[in-house]
Amino acid sequence: MNEASILLFIAIVFSVLVIYWISIAVSLVYRSNRTARLNKIELTFADVVSRYLYNDPANPITLREINTTLKNVGIKPENKNNIQFLIRLMIRTQRTILGSHFYKLQQLYTQIPPYGVSIKKISSWSWYRKARGIREIYEMNQSQYFDEIFKYRNDKNIYVRREAQIALVVFLGWESLRFLPYLKRNMTLWQQIKIVEKLYDLYPKPELKWLHRAYKTEKLFGKKLIMRIIRKYLLHGEIGYIIDNLNHEDYEVRETAIYCIQTFAVPSATMAYIKELYDDIPNATQQGQLLNYIFENSDIDLDFYMKQLYGKNEDLKLSVAEILWNNGHKEKVQEFYYQQYPKSVLNVG
Amino acid sequence: MRKVLVIQEDIVILKILERLVSLNEYECKAIRSLDSLSIEDQQTNFDFIITDILFEGIAPLQFVAQVQEVIPHKNLLVVTNMGQDKIKQEIFALRGVTGFYAVPIDLDEIEAIIQAY
Amino acid sequence: MWDSAEGFFGSYYIYWISVFLFIGYGASLLTLYLSGILLARRSIKRTKQRSIFLRAEDIVSATDIPSVTIIAPAYNEGLTIVENVKSLLSIQYPYYELILVNDGSKDESLQLLIEEFDLEQQDATFITQPIPTASVKHIYRSKKKKYTHLTVIDKNNGGKADAINAGVNFATTELVIFTDVDCIIEQDAILKMVRPYLEEDDKEIIGCGGGIGIANDSVIKNGILTELKLPSRLIPMTQVVEYIRAFLLGRMAWSEINGLMLISGAFGMYPRKRVIEVGGFNPKTVGEDLELCIRLRKHMEEQNIPYKVVYLPETLCWTEGPSDHKILIMQRDRWARGLWETISLHRDLLFNRKYRQMGLLYYPYWLLFEFGAPIVEFLGVICIIAFGIFGWINWPFAILLFFAAYLLGCVFSTIAIFMYVKSFDHYTKPKQIVELLLAAYLEPFYYHPILLFGQIKGYYKKLFDITSGWGNMTRKGFKVSKSKESKA
Numbered sequence: 001m002n003e004a005s006i007l008l009f010i011a012i013v014f015s016v017l018v019i020y021w022i023s024i025a026v027s028l029v030y031r032s033n034r035t036a037r038l039n040k041i042e043l044t045f046a047d048v049v050s051r052y053l054y055n056d057p058a059n060p061i062t063l064r065e066i067n068t069t070l071k072n073v074g075i076k077p078e079n080k081n082n083i084q085f086l087i088r089l090m091i092r093t094q095r096t097i098l099g100s101h102f103y104k105l106q107q108l109y110t111q112i113p114p115y116g117v118s119i120k121k122i123s124s125w126s127w128y129r130k131a132r133g134i135r136e137i138y139e140m141n142q143s144q145y146f147d148e149i150f151k152y153r154n155d156k157n158i159y160v161r162r163e164a165q166i167a168l169v170v171f172l173g174w175e176s177l178r179f180l181p182y183l184k185r186n187m188t189l190w191q192q193i194k195i196v197e198k199l200y201d202l203y204p205k206p207e208l209k210w211l212h213r214a215y216k217t218e219k220l221f222g223k224k225l226i227m228r229i230i231r232k233y234l235l236h237g238e239i240g241y242i243i244d245n246l247n248h249e250d251y252e253v254r255e256t257a258i259y260c261i262q263t264f265a266v267p268s269a270t271m272a273y274i275k276e277l278y279d280d281i282p283n284a285t286q287q288g289q290l291l292n293y294i295f296e297n298s299d300i301d302l303d304f305y306m307k308q309l310y311g312k313n314e315d316l317k318l319s320v321a322e323i324l325w326n327n328g329h330k331e332k333v334q335e336f337y338y339q340q341y342p343k344s345v346l347n348v349g
Numbered sequence: 350m351r352k353v354l355v356i357q358e359d360i361v362i363l364k365i366l367e368r369l370v371s372l373n374e375y376e377c378k379a380i381r382s383l384d385s386l387s388i389e390d391q392q393t394n395f396d397f398i399i400t401d402i403l404f405e406g407i408a409p410l411q412f413v414a415q416v417q418e419v420i421p422h423k424n425l426l427v428v429t430n431m432g433q434d435k436i437k438q439e440i441f442a443l444r445g446v447t448g449f450y451a452v453p454i455d456l457d458e459i460e461a462i463i464q465a466y
Numbered sequence: 467m468w469d470s471a472e473g474f475f476g477s478y479y480i481y482w483i484s485v486f487l488f489i490g491y492g493a494s495l496l497t498l499y500l501s502g503i504l505l506a507r508r509s510i511k512r513t514k515q516r517s518i519f520l521r522a523e524d525i526v527s528a529t530d531i532p533s534v535t536i537i538a539p540a541y542n543e544g545l546t547i548v549e550n551v552k553s554l555l556s557i558q559y560p561y562y563e564l565i566l567v568n569d570g571s572k573d574e575s576l577q578l579l580i581e582e583f584d585l586e587q588q589d590a591t592f593i594t595q596p597i598p599t600a601s602v603k604h605i606y607r608s609k610k611k612k613y614t615h616l617t618v619i620d621k622n623n624g625g626k627a628d629a630i631n632a633g634v635n636f637a638t639t640e641l642v643i644f645t646d647v648d649c650i651i652e653q654d655a656i657l658k659m660v661r662p663y664l665e666e667d668d669k670e671i672i673g674c675g676g677g678i679g680i681a682n683d684s685v686i687k688n689g690i691l692t693e694l695k696l697p698s699r700l701i702p703m704t705q706v707v708e709y710i711r712a713f714l715l716g717r718m719a720w721s722e723i724n725g726l727m728l729i730s731g732a733f734g735m736y737p738r739k740r741v742i743e744v745g746g747f748n749p750k751t752v753g754e755d756l757e758l759c760i761r762l763r764k765h766m767e768e769q770n771i772p773y774k775v776v777y778l779p780e781t782l783c784w785t786e787g788p789s790d791h792k793i794l795i796m797q798r799d800r801w802a803r804g805l806w807e808t809i810s811l812h813r814d815l816l817f818n819r820k821y822r823q824m825g826l827l828y829y830p831y832w833l834l835f836e837f838g839a840p841i842v843e844f845l846g847v848i849c850i851i852a853f854g855i856f857g858w859i860n861w862p863f864a865i866l867l868f869f870a871a872y873l874l875g876c877v878f879s880t881i882a883i884f885m886y887v888k889s890f891d892h893y894t895k896p897k898q899i900v901e902l903l904l905a906a907y908l909e910p911f912y913y914h915p916i917l918l919f920g921q922i923k924g925y926y927k928k929l930f931d932i933t934s935g936w937g938n939m940t941r942k943g944f945k946v947s948k949s950k951e952s953k954a
Contacts, residue, residue: 006866013873020880024899027888035891042360050364053456054372092523093361096430099455128515135519158667159519190520190664193530201453228530259530285739315594322592403526405653406690408556410612430527433560442611452527 037074038085044073045089052108053101063111075113083114091139098201109140119145131159138167146171154184162191169195174207177214177229180222187221196228206233215241223248224256231260239264243273246290247280254281258289271298284313291319300327309336352393353463354420355379356400357428362452366399366428369456373463383412386420394421397463402429402440410439417445426462428454481858484849491842492871495835499878505719510779510889513718520664522657526558532640532663533561534656534735537633538647539626540566544573548582550647553689555616559656564616565633566647570600570623579618584609597631597746600624605636626731627747627754634741643735644755645783650681650691651733655782659735662776669774672762673736675729676782677713679892680706682789691784696898700905701794704913705787707906711882714779714889721777725828727763729775731755733783740765751811753804760812767821779889795920802840802924803934809837840921872910879906 048069051061074082094105118140121133134152137145152164165183168176187195214226223245230238242264245257266274275294281287291308300323308320309332321333353370357363358381367379375397378390382404400416402409409431417425424447427440432451440446448462525531536554540547554564568576579585585606593602599621606618621632630644641663645651655676662671682697697703720726729736731754744765747754759775766773788794809832816833818825853859883902886893893899927934 003863003866006863006870010866010870010873013870013877017873017877017880020877020884021903024880024884024887025896027884028894028896028899031887031891031894046361046364049361050368053365054368056372089361092359096359096362096452096454097365097456098453099457101456102453128518131519158665159516163519186667188665188667189530189532193528193664194524196530197528232529285742315596318592318594325592403558406556406688406692408612408615409558410614411555414612430523431558431560432527433529436560439611439614442614 034081037082041073041075041082041085042089044069045086045093049093049105049108053104066108066112070112077114083117087114087117087136087140091136094139106141118142119148122148127157127160131157131163134160134163134167138163138170141170143171153179156185158185158188161185162188162194165191166194166198169198170202173199173203174210177210177226180214180225181217181219183219183222187225192221192225192228195225196232199229200232206235208235208238211235211238220250220253223253227256227260231263234263236264239266239270243270243277246274247277251283251286254283254286258286258293262293265297268298275301275304284316287313288316288319291316291323295323300324300329302329302332305329306332309333350374350376351396351466352376352378353397353399354390354393354395354422356381356383356398356404356416358382358401358404359430362401362428365456366459369460370397370399370463373460375463383415383419391420394423396422396466397424397426398422399426399428399459402427402436403431409436410443413440413443413446417443424448424466426450426459428452428459481853484853488842488846488849495839496874498831498835499715502715502719503878503881505722506715507885509718509722510714510885512722513779514889516665517658517661520661522654525657525660525664526560526654531561532660533563533638534559534641534643534660535563535565535633535637535639535738536643536645536651536656537565537567537630537637538645538649539569539629539633540571540575540647541569541623541626541629542571542573542575543647544571544575544578546648547575548578549686549689551579551583551616551689553650553686554645554647555613556653556688556690557651557656558653559660561639562615562656563637563639565619565636566616567619567621567629567633569621569625569629576618576620580606583613583616583618585618593636595635596742597635599628599632599635602632602636625749627749627751631746631749634738634746637738640737640739641735642738642741643733644731645733646731646785648786649678649732650686650689650784652780652782652784653690655733656735658778658780658782661778662774663735663737666774669724669772670766671737671776672740672766672773673726673729673734673759673775674778675717675726675734675776676778677717677780678709678730678732678783678785679781680709680787681784682786684784694784694892696893696901697787697789699789700908701791701913701916702787702789703901703905704909707879707883707902707909708913709787710886711879713777713781714885715878715882717777718779720828721775724774725823725831726775726777727760727824727828727832728756729759729777732785734759736762748811751804751807752800753808756804757808757811760808760815763824764812764815764821767824781890781892791916794916795923798917798920799924799927799934802921803928805832805837806925806928809833840918840925843918844922875910876907879903879909 048061048066052066055061070086075086077083090109094102094109097105118133118136121129121136122145124130124133134149137149146167149164149167152160153168155161155164165187168179211226211229214222217223217226227242227245230242239261242257242260245253246261248254248257271294274290278287278290278294281290305320305324309317309324311317321336325333353375355363355366355370355377357366360381363379363381367377370377380386398416398420402412404412407415413427425445426448427446428450430452432449437449437451440449450459536557538554543550551564551566566579586609588605588607590602590605593605600623602619602621604620606620608614608616617636619632619636621629634642641660643656643659659674659676662674680697680702681691681694682702684691684695685693696706717726734755740762744758744761748757748761751757763773763775788797812829815821815825815829817830850859880903883899883906887899893902926932
């Protein structure tokens with residue numbers, strides 16, 4: 001290494017620096033123009049949609065006018081980024097509306113650009129474009145492409161298969177649950193949430209025969225999904241499924257079961273069964289959660305609480321002591337602590 | 350003329366609600382945040398306020414409490430994306446809220462309410 | 467062999483060994499930084515792509531999402547506590563609780579909170595304490611429905627870590643976020659932070675951090691950052707660049723290969739269950755954030771449970787950085803001691819195959835480049851002086867080499883600023899960018915020597931067992947703009 005080579009190195013590094021200076025400048029200008037453009041598109045779209053949904057007989061808006069207005073703000077096939085932004089706005093708007101206006105909006109979407117953009121994305125090699133295409137298709141309810149999407153339900157990319165599975169629910173409704181036992185890969189919490197929400201928004205009337213078919217699933221994510229559906233639809237007749245999973249060997253399945261059961265009040269015979277299961281739960285925190293549920297949803301069962309008070313876990317004992325103390329059994333708590341610490345002064349109350 | 354104040358940060362929902370209200374023969378003031386409210390507006394007794402609860406710089410519950418304190422009104426309807434049952438209960442616990450609508454909303458329901466008034 | 471300092475530094479062998487060691491160290495660092503840029507770029511791109519499928523507006527309307535508690539410890543923060551709590555309360559998340567832990571403040575903090583939020587005492591007899599802490603005196607909750615998410619724990623002083631542990635004990639949510647009470651958190655921060663937990667697949671997320679920004683001289687209204695300004699003084703302005711570089715390049719790169727060993731104490735999210743399993747923060751170290759993250763990772767490795775520690779590129783938390791060199795030195799002195807303590811506490815990790823990459827790669831990196839860098843720099847300065855005195859240095863060549871190294875540093879900072887400008891709209895004015903670039907280019911001459919001094923001071927204290935605590939980091943305070951409501 002000599003001085004000449006260092007000078008050459010300095011020149012190269014300096015050139016890189018200059019390139020980044022230019023990139024920063026370009027980026028600043030682009031961002032500023034882009035933000036202005038997007039705001040314009042958003043405002044125009046808002047105006048067009050509101051006028052279309054609530055058409056003023058005195059000043060009606062026509063489809064031709066809508067298409068021209070959108071074109072004037074840059075919604076043209078060659079402006080792919082603008083088109084993409086418009087799709088986002090369309091999906092966002094559609095997801096905020098229910099009832100007759102939802103159908104009216106769907107009618108509008110079939111008559112304005114973009115046309116056939118989403119289906120082209122599905123054949124892309126990039127997972128990102130593919131998943132995005134699937135999402136757009138189900139959000140815009142383009143059921144004619146269902147067969148194209150169906151084959152991706154077990155795709156190795158998490159986003160592609162997630163969107164495909166959600167599409168399945170959107171297009172098939174409750175019937176889609178029959179595929180649950182046959183799904184091969186894991187389902188994330190978000191995927192479960194989204195499936196439950198789509199089902200609830202689009203198919204509010206439960207079809208239990210498909211739910212019962214899904215009970216066959218041995219997949220942990222499947223069990224969690226079913227319990228969330230039972231909870232969302234408040235299916236009192238199906239809470240046996242949740243109860244059966246309260247003492248499941250998997251931590252997360254138990255967690256979901258405890259979370260879901262909290263939505264329901266149960267008859268005393270069922271509560272007695274839940275109390276039996278309580279001892280089988282291998283995690284003290286989860287036992288604590290179930291204890292709260294039992295306390296809030298049943299009368300004080302002194303035998304049950306006394307058994308827990310003399311149990312092993314210190315935190316649980318404290319929770320049980322609190323319940324007994326606040327519910328007319330102070331003497332039992334005092335007796336317990338006197339036995340524990342006969343020579344010390346009781347430090348409660 | 351009867352008056353409605355619509356406060357929604359989402360411009361699309363804002364415009365739709367503004368249009369819904371105007372076509373039902375109400376005078377409508379549509380704003381995206383409380384900062385756009387003039388002193389005159391703060392003295393107007395609105396027949397309805399239709400508002401979101403998610404705004405910059407303020408907690409949802411505080412926002413509702415602030416609207417109730419600052420703007421005279423007869424009915425307060427909340428239309429929001431954060432529409433979980435828990436939030437609904439907390440909002441109603443503040444008292445004085447006429448209705449709570451979680452997105453997605455059926456616009457016909459809102460129209461029926463203001464028409465019935 | 468060397469009977470005097472002159473003989474030692476004058477030795478031909480020592481000279482060349484030193485030269486090769488320093489060049490080797492610098493070259494390794496350069497390679498790591500270059501790889502870091504590539505990894506960070508990939509990580510940011512992937513995070514952006516994933517966020518398309520899970521937007522904040524989707525999460526805000528969802529049910530079944532995890533509940534979150536923000537735990538903020540406070541000690542003698544009376545001047546700003548009310549404003550700070552209002553700021554933390556304005557966070558938008560449907561299942562959100564705020565626990566403020568008053569860690570035995572000697573000022574009027576608690577009284578101010580009681581008055582402003584209409585707090586009333588609750589029964590604290592049966593509080594469970596899975597993590598032992600200094601005793602809790604009282605629990606307070608607001609009588610006002612609009613502050614229903616707020617809980618104040620009043621406890622005896624036990625330090626920051628102890629206060630957070632008390633908050634963890636009391637929290638009942640699945641996830642907990644640790645922050646400093648004077649941090650300003652973006653309103654949609656939790657909506658973004660829960661994203662990795664919602665998308666958790668085969669690996670459990672045991673920690674998630676978000677970018678932290680410097681907001682000195684910015685305008686705050688009702689506890690919300692309404693106008694982000696660049697600090698007017700050079701030291702905090704340089705910290706803006708330092709934080710952008712550290713969070714956008716450093717943390718994102720490590721996140722990409724699941725090698726993160728640190729989630730900043732100013733803003734980090736963890737599953738409560740796991741924090742309790744490892745016994746919470748260690749109150750005996752001043753670097754408790756780093757120590758907790760390492761201990762959590764070790765715990766998961768020992769349990770053989772697949773896990774991930776992730777970072778988000780967005781700046782979700784704003785803080786006030788040290789405004790002058792004295793406070794900066796104090797801060798870096800503390801960080802250096804924290805690093806020393808943690809590195810020493812977990813020395814069993816070094817080249818320990820049981821902990822896989824953590825033992826073979828990440829810990830050695832921290833030891834060599836995070837812990838070792840100030841020492842190497844300090845030795846470098848000594849060698850330059852010594853070799854200079856003995857005339858071993860070819861000055862024209864050395865100056866050229868120094869200039870090349872300096873330019874490389876400038877390129878790294880410029881890339882970080884470019885990536886930030888491209889991804890986020892916090893700094894959009896050309897004047898701000900020029901100022902940031904200038905601050906970055908002046909950094910090696912002004913800011914960096916102060917940092918080095920602070921770090922070496924911290925090591926010196928540890929080496930000679932000089933007791934020193936957290937120290938009082940005096941803050942100037944943000945520019946507070948009163949709202950219409952509060953004026954009235």
